[in-house]
């Protein structure tokens with residue numbers, strides 16, 4: 001199986017999104033999948049201008065000559081697209097949205113009436129499954145609801161099956177490794193199992209996803225830890 005993983009965190013390899021992706025990718029690789037990892041922060045991808053040139057004038061080809069062309073090539077030969085993004089103001093990052101908008105080159109301009117309403121059929125091969133990986137700062141899975149809803153709709157738009165989501169709220173609690181090593185190991189093991197099961201079984205059981213999302217500390221402790229950190233940062237700023 002060919003898997004393309006797109007990390008849409010502006011913090012790239014240094015971010016919390018990557019901290020969750022790392023064990024997930026170990027699991028994916030354990031299952032003999034061929035994996036391509038794309039860090040959007042390192043790519044030049046211009047925004048869609050809405051000119052529709054890719055619909056008719058140059059079918060399937062965008063006016064922009066940028067890194068999206070080689071990413072498209074990879075997607076054409078991928079079976080699974082994993083999109084990873086932190087939550088930014090209740091949705092995906094700008095980097096991710098720019099990437100997603102540029103996927104319109106895969107769509108045929110004609111309207112088609114399907115089970116879920118009107119859509120564009122695919123004009124070239126696109127991964128048959130899509131999976132979401134996301135982290136956020138606040139505690140609680142509720143924070144992911146708008147993104148998951150949006151991602152599910154994107155899957156429908158791209159005629160791709162929604163294969164689920166690995167979600168990690170209160171991502172900063174993953175930094176409390178000294179205090180909660182066992183809980184954090186459980187989360188990381190669950191992320192790894194998610195990657196392995198996704199490739200080997202095509203799906204991930206809810207129990208595994210719940211383990212990855214479990215609380216590491218109480219909300220009170222999270223709030224106190226975050227506020228102490230920002231108080232320190234703010235006092236450093238005022239004394240420097």
Ligand SMILES: Cc1cc2nc3c(=O)[nH]c(=O)nc-3n(C[C@H](O)[C@H](O)[C@H](O)COP(=O)(O)O)c2cc1C
Pocket residue numbers: 009010011012014015016017018086087088089090091135136137138139143171172
């Ligand atoms: C511009 C911005 C907006 C954010 N909005 C939210 C939000 O709406 N809800 C939330 O829980 N966290 C929010 N966060 C926190 C990030 O989701 C969190 O810091 C995450 O771990 C960042 O992942 P990264 O290190 O891979 O960039 C926001 C962070 C930034 C920078």
